[in-house]
Structure formats: C-alpha cells, structure tokens
Amino acid sequence: MEKRIQSWLNKPNYFRYGFICILLLSTFLNLTILMDERIYIFYVLATVFLGIGFYNQSPLFLVLCTTLIVTCRYSFAPNLPDAGTFFVQLGTYLLIMVISVGLMKHNQRIKRDNIEMIKVLSKALDSRDTYTSQHSENVAKYALKIAKKMKLSAELCDMTQKAGLLHDIGKIGVPEHILKKPGKLTEEEYSIIKEHPLIGNEIIKHVSSFHETGILDGVLYHHERYDGKGYPHGLKGEEIPLIARILAVADTFDAMTSKRIYRTELDVHKTLAEINQNKGTQFDPEIAEVFLHLFEEEHLIDFQKESPKILFKSQRTKTLGQ
Incomplete structure (x- = not known):
C-alpha cells in the first residue's frame, strides 16, 4: 500500500x-x-x-x-x-x-535528495578515471532515450535513468591499477573486472526502494547477454530484467565511442554495425532495434548536441562494452 x-x-x-x-x-x-x-x-x-x-x-x-x-x-x-x-x-x-x-x-524533496545521492555516487566512480568521466551520466541519458522510445511508463523511465547512473558503482571496489591499465587485461584481471556487478549489488542492496523499483536489477544484470553467455549469472533472454537489457545496449553504446587510456574512440558507423550484428546474441533484438531507430529518426543529431563525443565504446576484453 x-x-x-x-x-x-x-x-x-x-x-x-x-x-x-x-x-x-x-x-x-x-x-x-x-x-x-x-x-x-x-x-x-x-x-x-x-x-x-x-x-x-x-x-x-x-x-x-x-x-x-x-x-x-x-x-x-x-x-x-x-x-x-x-x-x-x-x-x-x-x-x-x-x-x-x-x-x-x-x-518531492526526498525524491530530489535521492537523485542527488545517486549522482554523487556515480560521480565518485567517474572521478577515479578521467577517461571514463561522465560515463554513468551518458549511459543514463541513452538508456532513458531508449525507454522513452519504447513508450515505457514515466516511472519505469525514471528508474531506468537512475539505474544507468549507478550501473557501474561496483567498480569502486576494483583496484585502480586494473581500471587504468593501458594494455590488455590478463585473465585474472578480467575476472576481477567481472566482479563489479556483484560488488555494486552489495553496495546498494540495503536500499529497499532499489529492490522495488528495479534499480538493483540494472546494477546486477547489465552485463548479462541475451544468448546467456554474460555474467554474473548467465541469464538468458527475458530472464534478464528489462532495465538491465536496456542498460546493456546503452552501456555498450557509450563505451565503444568513448576514448580510453588503452584506445581511441570508435567510429559511430562501425559501432552501429556492431550493435546491429549482435542483435539476438549479446543484445535483446527488440531493444537493439529501438536503439538503432533512434539514429534513423534524426536522433543522431540530438545525441551529438547533448554530448560532443561520438556514442559507442568498444573493448579491450572479450565482450563488447566491458
């Protein structure tokens, strides 16, 4: 009630x-x-x-x-x-x-305070690495655009945006020398990186409202793959919560087009091709299609106005958007 x-x-x-x-x-x-x-x-x-x-x-x-x-x-x-x-x-x-x-x-004041707290947490993470600065805000922005395009309820759009701000909060628990490593990650280092959804879950699981609204699901499952080959639990298809499936696309989108210490940003057209190619394997095909339509319907210009960089991120690891 x-x-x-x-x-x-x-x-x-x-x-x-x-x-x-x-x-x-x-x-x-x-x-x-x-x-x-x-x-x-x-x-x-x-x-x-x-x-x-x-x-x-x-x-x-x-x-x-x-x-x-x-x-x-x-x-x-x-x-x-x-x-x-x-x-x-x-x-x-x-x-x-x-x-x-x-x-x-x-x-409304409580609601604003919650949003400010979430932004503080996301900025605390982004401040650890200048190369990933504003990553959480970008992912939240793109995820919100996808949710609105899917005509989700205002409440679910709001929760998707908040989950985007917090999705990588678990990387606070990842050693800095791994986050900032300029070269290829070793298997051991990659396994540590893969722990960040679980760490994020541990950090925010005590906030009861995050359970009820799906924010916790976004943090825990945003690296699950539609084909079941993701982590941390290998969920498949619609077993993956909707917010997490949206974040998976938005996270990859920002990662592949962002400059990193270990590589430069990728061309937007190549990134879109990667997203399209991985529909039904890494990504929910419906959500990926919605995302691609955002570019076909003039939203590419809107995105570039809001963020001067190009949109996707790639990868130094085995999966897009790590």
Missing part, C-alpha cells in the same frame, strides 16, 4: 484532474441528491487533492482555489452559514490545503 501511495504522489497531474472532478461531482451532488451536510467530505477530499496536485503553484492561487471550494460547499447547502462560521471553515480548509502542500513538497 505504501508503494502504491508513493507511486500516486509521483504523478501530481492525477491529483489535479482529481481535484476538478471531485469539486464538480460534490457540487452536483449537493445540488441534486445529497442536499445536506454529509457532502462535506467530498469538499475536504477536493482540498487535499488541490494541495497535492498544485503544490508548486503560488500561495495566492492555492488560497483562491480553497476559497472557491468553501464557497461551493456553502453556496448550495440547505442552510447558509453566517460570516463567522464561513471564515472558521475557510481557515480549516486552508489548514488542510497547507498540510497537503507540505506533504507533497516533503515527498
């Missing part, structure tokens, strides 16, 4: 529509069916929806709307109140509105 309420609070537009509908419904009922004081609960509910839905509006707007609610309640009531009763009720409704606004602002 708590999760459902939190989901509702993340969609203030629902409360805006709800405020209008409840106010109209309660006024209609007051005029026709329930012409007594029992209708007051609908006006109270309209006030709560007003505060939550329009929490970011000016105080004057909120006060005027609250006054409208109280006026509608008493204008169509069987017994009109005196001025004193009206203003006492107005004060009560204003208090309800202020509490609702405060609740919503508190919720």
Whole structure:
C-alpha cells in the first residue's frame, strides 16, 4: 500500500484532474441528491487533492482555489452559514490545503535528495578515471532515450535513468591499477573486472526502494547477454530484467565511442554495425532495434548536441562494452 501511495504522489497531474472532478461531482451532488451536510467530505477530499496536485503553484492561487471550494460547499447547502462560521471553515480548509502542500513538497524533496545521492555516487566512480568521466551520466541519458522510445511508463523511465547512473558503482571496489591499465587485461584481471556487478549489488542492496523499483536489477544484470553467455549469472533472454537489457545496449553504446587510456574512440558507423550484428546474441533484438531507430529518426543529431563525443565504446576484453 505504501508503494502504491508513493507511486500516486509521483504523478501530481492525477491529483489535479482529481481535484476538478471531485469539486464538480460534490457540487452536483449537493445540488441534486445529497442536499445536506454529509457532502462535506467530498469538499475536504477536493482540498487535499488541490494541495497535492498544485503544490508548486503560488500561495495566492492555492488560497483562491480553497476559497472557491468553501464557497461551493456553502453556496448550495440547505442552510447558509453566517460570516463567522464561513471564515472558521475557510481557515480549516486552508489548514488542510497547507498540510497537503507540505506533504507533497516533503515527498518531492526526498525524491530530489535521492537523485542527488545517486549522482554523487556515480560521480565518485567517474572521478577515479578521467577517461571514463561522465560515463554513468551518458549511459543514463541513452538508456532513458531508449525507454522513452519504447513508450515505457514515466516511472519505469525514471528508474531506468537512475539505474544507468549507478550501473557501474561496483567498480569502486576494483583496484585502480586494473581500471587504468593501458594494455590488455590478463585473465585474472578480467575476472576481477567481472566482479563489479556483484560488488555494486552489495553496495546498494540495503536500499529497499532499489529492490522495488528495479534499480538493483540494472546494477546486477547489465552485463548479462541475451544468448546467456554474460555474467554474473548467465541469464538468458527475458530472464534478464528489462532495465538491465536496456542498460546493456546503452552501456555498450557509450563505451565503444568513448576514448580510453588503452584506445581511441570508435567510429559511430562501425559501432552501429556492431550493435546491429549482435542483435539476438549479446543484445535483446527488440531493444537493439529501438536503439538503432533512434539514429534513423534524426536522433543522431540530438545525441551529438547533448554530448560532443561520438556514442559507442568498444573493448579491450572479450565482450563488447566491458
């Protein structure tokens, strides 16, 4: 139930529509069916929806709307109140509105703090290596574009973006001499690199909301392959969570076109060819196809405006985008 309420609070537009509908419904009922004081609960509910839905509006707007609610309640009531009763009720409704606004602002502040915490963690990782600077932000950006193109819900798009910011957080536990090694990795070094999804899982698994929203899945499974040859658990096809399948494409995309200490960035056309070639093996074919269509539909220009570098990364290891 708590999760459902939190989901509702993340969609203030629902409360805006709800405020209008409840106010109209309660006024209609007051005029026709329930012409007594029992209708007051609908006006109270309209006030709560007003505060939550329009929490970011000016105080004057909120006060005027609250006054409208109280006026509608008493204008169509069987017994009109005196001025004193009206203003006492107005004060009560204003208090309800202020509490609702405060609740919503508190919720939004927690949400902003969570995003800032996630960005701090991702920047802490990126700061270890100037060659991978902004990698997490880029992966989050590309993953979000894919999610939106797939017409996923706003909530799932948001979770995909956050998972992108945190997907490589486990590399904090990888020795720096391996992360910055200019040459080819040994088998032992590569096996250490492959531990980073598990390390990332250990770092953030205690955040309960990450379990519920799929962020943890993105961190743990973003190196799984569609053909089952990935790591850490060798999941195959749709056994791999959706967010992780999206991140797999976005991560490879940024990695192959980023400059690294051990190589220069790859040409975008070669990288797109690699992505296309690995549909159904390394990548979910549907997601890879969606990603490729982003370039066919003018998004190549958009991407380049947002990030001056070309988009993919390649690989010094055995799998694209390590």
